[in-house]
Amino acid sequence: MEESSARGHIHPISSLIREANAIFSKMGFTFASGPLVESQWYNFDALNVPKDHPARDMQDTFFVKRENKEESEQVLRTHTSGLQIRYMTEQMKKGILPPYRVIAPGKVFRNEATDMTHEAEFYQIEGLAVGEDISLAHLKWTLETFCSELFKGSAEIRFRPSFFPFTEPSIEFDVRAVGENVPEKLRGRWIELGGAGMIHPQVLENCGIDSKKYRGWAFGPGLDRIAMLKWAIDDVRLMHSADLRFINQF
């Protein structure tokens, strides 16, 4: 363990968010945030997750008791994707049309048992680009640029088919980074990073955006996972342990 200094340490997730913001800010992305207790509209409906979708079952989502009768039942947000909807809706209400470029990191929740790779509370980073001329090729470049900077090398991105109700086409993306400064455990290997895709036209319409004129993409990998990869952390629960034997290593 390193010798201590008078200076304290920030959480590795905070460090990642700081780094991500610095990288994306240069590419023109605005940092957005939103509430943890979210309406079902933002968390599910507007994202094309139908009312009867299994994800809305009691097992996966934490439901928060409504505060008054007018309110509908709320949830602890299950992903940062709802922040896409919030951001786009707010911009449209202000009369600000695309192009939009946004990153939105934050805490999300899943109602499941915790183990070395699962936490009920964890972090995600949402990215979004909307415009008249946005394509999947831009997503690939953006992720390549981000991962190259984050992993301090030259990163390749590989797409695989996937499914999310709010993107079409939907993909999973893998990264392979090379270079002497890339963390040894990652170097030269394909690593699964997260999900992404072209925003479903209905989702744009749900925000009041003309899907015939505008297109966009979104991605939402887990920050805990990125941190675990970057620093070879073997147990996700350390992130939320508040244990300085862990935090003070960063």
Place this chain on the structure above:
Amino acid sequence: MKISKLWLDKFFDAPLPSAGELSNALTFHTFEVDGIERIGKDDVLDVKVTPNRGHDALSHRGIAKELSAILQIPLAHDPFNNKSDISKTTGEVTVKIDTPLCRRYIAGYIKGVKVGPSPAWLKERLEAIGQRSINNVVDATNFVMFNTGQPLHAFDAGKLPKGPSLRETKDGPLYQIGVRMAHEGEVLIALDKKEYALTGSMLVITAGDKAVGIAGVKGGMPAAIDESTVDIVIESANFDGVSVRKTAAALKLRTDASSRFEQGISPELAARGMEGMLEFIRHQIGGTIEGFVDVYPTPQPPMYASVTVEKVNQVLGTQLTGADVAGVFTRLGFGYKEESGVFEVHVPPERLDIAIAEDLVEEVVRILGYEAVKGVPLPALNITPEVNKEFYAAEAAREDLQAKGYSEVFTSVFADKGERVVLNKVDGVKPYLRASLLPGLSDVLAKNKPNKELLGLKEIKLFEIGTIWKDGKEVTMLGTISEKGKPLEVALAANESATEYQTLPVSSAERYQAFSKYPYIVRDVALWTPAGTNPDDVKESIKKEAGELCVKIDLFDTFSKEGRTSLAFRLIFQSFERTLTEVEANEIMEKIAVSLKAKGFEIR
């Protein structure tokens, strides 16, 4: 879904490439494969069918169809081109559907079947994918389900209740099959021999108005097929996905049938399922095909979707040609018309996932392979990104507190008390959302205190920037706590004047080092050294004697008197495997003392 390689081979004229190659093909073009298991002479792939493809791909035919498109090998033996004819009608069975939740019901009446063990090949196929062989009739229904995706059920006709109105006239029906909502409290013993109490929101299959099956979930024991069965009624039907899912969940009875219906499948498949069963009757089971009843009030209309080559390239950022696009539709077996770059595609009835242009774009890119998409730099933007004033303030607070020796923790939002309550906390503990950061911070302060020496800290100082729910609002707070100071919690105020982010340091850690979960032991040693002794040399010699169990040595005090210097070292002992004993630590300290004395130092 478990997919057998030998089973897949039967759809093609020649055996497919190796299971490993198939796994690769599926992973990069359709679905992830979780693993391949060798079972007997077969390789079984665990294919992760995505929810949008549960309509068609929870079947060997669906996976074979994908492989045919990806690998460009014709699907020579497609069970959907089965030449079986199910148009012969029978007056011995009637079907009455009393609910919109059943879109189609086909009953097939077969007399004089010979129930017995299944042939070896059928047993092998089913066992390879983890199914138990029961008898030739039940196995055939299961095979057809895993082959086509259409669940089937076989009733022993002889055991079906024959209502009082039957055979009132000479040509009246023998069996009256019905589909209706269950009566509240209606009870059925299912094939698993368990009794299920049904509710008014569940669909049942009836004979003579008595429940004989839970629609789409499981058949009933009263009409189970056994060695004594002679005549059978086969059901190939379509039930509403949401209804089946809710029923299966409520009864805690998720079956291979229910997990297919709950995806929502095309009623057209019901005919494919019955045709598949007919093949078995003809070639394996025997018996006389009396005929069929097909109740299909509103047939599924033909499905079309269209896309332009321009749209494909706009969405993907590629330069594909009309021929590329047409090639994919041909490989997938989609009928299409092309007129000046516009493709109108006739979507196969089982592909309920395809409706809009973007769905077709996905088909094109995944079949061609995503490597067709090359990275292209984002177009330049004239807008400078706004500064997030709350994030700016949070970052400034982090920097400030870090400089003052505070470390950042994340604690849980769940608490023993608070204003807002979570309705479905799994473990039932801490069901509230916190109204303050301080209780959590105080807990983790206590947790960290015993590690102070190990961490080399004089005082534990923590902060958290986190969300609380108080006075009807969700607020971001900044909380600090330390051993000596007073705990403090303030709302994090956005920095309204921020215009540009500060460049702040990020972690320079290269990798995380696992730490021992066992307690540690602290020992001090102080010694007099002659003037001019290098403390680092002394530390080195202590380290050598202390061995691997000593994880930390710090020089924590020095003073000089009468030409000699006193050095005081603090040693921390800890094991990765066990809790160290005082005796062990003392023995090591004794060794160190002996060695220091031998070097001429005086232990104080």
